[in-house]
Amino acid sequence: MARRAKTEKGRRARERVIRFFFFGVALASITTLFLIALFLFLEGVPIFKEVSVLDFIFGTEWYPTDDPADFGIFPLIVASIAVTLVSSLISIPLGVLTALYLAERASPRVREWVKPMVELLASLPSVVIGFFGMVIVAPFLQQMLNIPTGLNLFNASLMLAFMSIPTICSLSEDAVFGVPVELKEASLALGATQWETIVRVILPAAISGICTAVILGMSRAMGETMVVLMVAGGAAMMPTSLFDPVRPMPASIAAEMGEAPFQSEHYYALFATAIVLFLFTLAFNIIAEQISHRYRQVGAATL
Numbered sequence: 001m002a003r004r005a006k007t008e009k010g011r012r013a014r015e016r017v018i019r020f021f022f023f024g025v026a027l028a029s030i031t032t033l034f035l036i037a038l039f040l041f042l043e044g045v046p047i048f049k050e051v052s053v054l055d056f057i058f059g060t061e062w063y064p065t066d067d068p069a070d071f072g073i074f075p076l077i078v079a080s081i082a083v084t085l086v087s088s089l090i091s092i093p094l095g096v097l098t099a100l101y102l103a104e105r106a107s108p109r110v111r112e113w114v115k116p117m118v119e120l121l122a123s124l125p126s127v128v129i130g131f132f133g134m135v136i137v138a139p140f141l142q143q144m145l146n147i148p149t150g151l152n153l154f155n156a157s158l159m160l161a162f163m164s165i166p167t168i169c170s171l172s173e174d175a176v177f178g179v180p181v182e183l184k185e186a187s188l189a190l191g192a193t194q195w196e197t198i199v200r201v202i203l204p205a206a207i208s209g210i211c212t213a214v215i216l217g218m219s220r221a222m223g224e225t226m227v228v229l230m231v232a233g234g235a236a237m238m239p240t241s242l243f244d245p246v247r248p249m250p251a252s253i254a255a256e257m258g259e260a261p262f263q264s265e266h267y268y269a270l271f272a273t274a275i276v277l278f279l280f281t282l283a284f285n286i287i288a289e290q291i292s293h294r295y296r297q298v299g300a301a302t303l
Helices: 001-048 051-059 075-104 108-122 126-145 153-177 181-189 194-223 226-231 249-256 265-302
Strands: none
Touching: 001 051, 051 226, 051 265, 075 108, 075 126, 075 153, 075 194, 075 249, 075 265, 108 153, 108 181, 126 153, 126 226, 153 249, 181 194, 194 265, 226 249, 249 265
């Protein structure tokens, strides 16, 4: 009896240690995020002594080195949103459909070859993808479409889609594989075709995981720096077509931070741009999580 009590006490002590360990890890993550946000606000807010918040966000002129300087980041915001949306229109259908093919239609031999290749694409450095877009894709687009430059919004969107597809595909495939086999077999036993089973059973059951994959893929596209710095064209102006050069917010921060004098107006403006990017990413993830939660409930109700 005493040994059993001692064993139970030891087990509870281990559980308590494990619980505190995971609490500490979670607290460290939250604290790190809070400190990063605090640092951004401390370094970015001083610019609003020189320019109003509305003029900073909705201004269309970005000439931080002029005298007087213009700090309008609206073209940068539009470029970031446009590049993310266009890349998502390419990557989401390709990633999800590839995942469905690998999970439901591909033979085991094909899956063994294709899935590692897809995951290998996800590990490619962004500078390599940017170099490919700059050296190969840009001249091809310029020659085939007869446009002034191949470094533009469309090129950047293609490269970002190329980066996002492996993430979306791999996570979506895991979500589809997580659907219980009994559900598929029951649908087929009731006379449904494989296509009807995929649309009416598998997708509703896996929609939450697929939404998570899409969220991660779009988040990577929105926050990517090196690719858009190399292939977007670097022009801080409002795009009027897919083939105009643009400068998203991450590219502007990366390109100019090394040249901005410490604690100058330009320096503070770049940190304020980082604040806007941080808030955009935060709002995007909150909205996406709400959508994912809603689809999770819809999928459960459908099943």
